[in-house]
Amino acid sequence: MSATDVVLRAADVQKHFGRLHVLKGVSLDVRRRETVCIIGPSGSGKTTFIRCINHLEKLDGGRIEVNGSLIGYRERKGRLAEDSERSIARQRTQIGMVFQRFNLFPHRTALENVIEAPVHVLGVPKEQAVAEAEALLARVGLAEKRDVYPGKLSGGQQQRVAIARALAMKPALMLFDEPTSALDPEVIGEVLLVMAELAHEGMTMIVVSHEMGFAREAADRVVMMDDGRIIEEGTPEHFFESPEHERTKQFLSKIL
């Protein structure tokens, strides 16, 4: 494995919220085209960890690199100083994020949501952005909803538009923060299907989710977090057949 194959390199990531020690040294490498599922009980730090990856949260220690460049900080004489807002923003353009609550822009149609950042952040010409957005909406199965406002879409449709919106930036890495846990059970499948297709097409993905069906179908690796640490990692089969850690067994017995 050459160094250029590593998309994400997180080393000893530390994070506190006040006196609460949320991340106690998380290290994780993710290779190109790999899909990693992060599971773990609530409060284990999984969401905080992926929010650190695109610097929605500051780090208290450790470092995160995406495609070899340090995220959110600048190195000066061996010390890390927070980077400028502009250059953090530029780094975020290569990291797509899908949120639990979709966070679509309610005042813009599905198509306008998708072209917003390419046009106004990357400076892509409007006609080109529209053509690409139409292709992306077709890919998530929502071509005919291009002129519909988010308020008129179901939760599953909104989340698929949100995925298209993130993909429109042509990111090197996609982060999914519990993408299906705010959805009605009957529409979870359509979102997972889009995500599985994306994984099979070779997108590099980190997915915080308890959907073990998705993990079995699409993940290359599963990571179990508990109390701010990664306590076990392996293939999905490993987790289904022979989890080692006691906490992992307990947790899986609850969600499976």
Next chain:
Amino acid sequence: MTLVAAVDWHILWQRIFHPDHVFFDALWKTIYISVAAQFFGVLLGLMAALMRMSKFWPARLLSGLYVLLFRGTPVIVQIFFVYFGANLLFGVDLFPRTVGWLGGLNGAVFAGIVALAVNEGAYMREIIRAGIDAIDKGQLEAARSLGMTQRLAMRRVVLPQAARVIVPPLGNEFNNMMKTTSLLFFIGVSEIFGNADVNYANNFKPVEEFASVALWYLVLTTVWSVIQAQIERKLSVSERGEELSFRERLAQAWSPVQAWGRGAL
């Protein structure tokens, strides 16, 4: 009924249905002072609201002091201070009798617009701040995760949504503004209240003069409330993404009643 007999119906009729050109000048003055003061008030309020969110603490402090000072003192005091006080304080006549470069704008009118705008800005800051706070934090996070800077996210994502929250209270502010312009009479601006007072001084008919000017304020605020309702309807339509006809809205309002009727039967 001696009281009713004392009313000079002819004057009342004249003031309401056959106002003279002096009145129309005054009416125009009331309208353009209100619009200008509200416009600059919104700009000042927006600037102060953005300063309040700044990372630079003196900007936040300045914004806080501004609201403290201008919400905490009477607007009439502010009007007098701007018109009379600023002149003495700075040693220059900020508001000469006519400001030539503004097309012969009366100095008192100019001072009045400045005072009302600065006062209004303090209230608008609070309204705009509440509008921005009402927008879900997830919106800003989504914008940032797409590579937007704070400034771009504000302009493209947060403020357009906050505008919808701000419009109803902004409409009320403008309603207030039209009535507050009457205070400019005290620095010699002949808007419609000033006009009524001049007429009263000539004919000693307070009931007729002030009743008719009250009616004209009522006309202004009523016309505005119709415009405001139209703006609000338009905004809520574009958020829903479709327009409902009057019949459809009536049907919507009626359906719970129908459902209740079916349940009861």
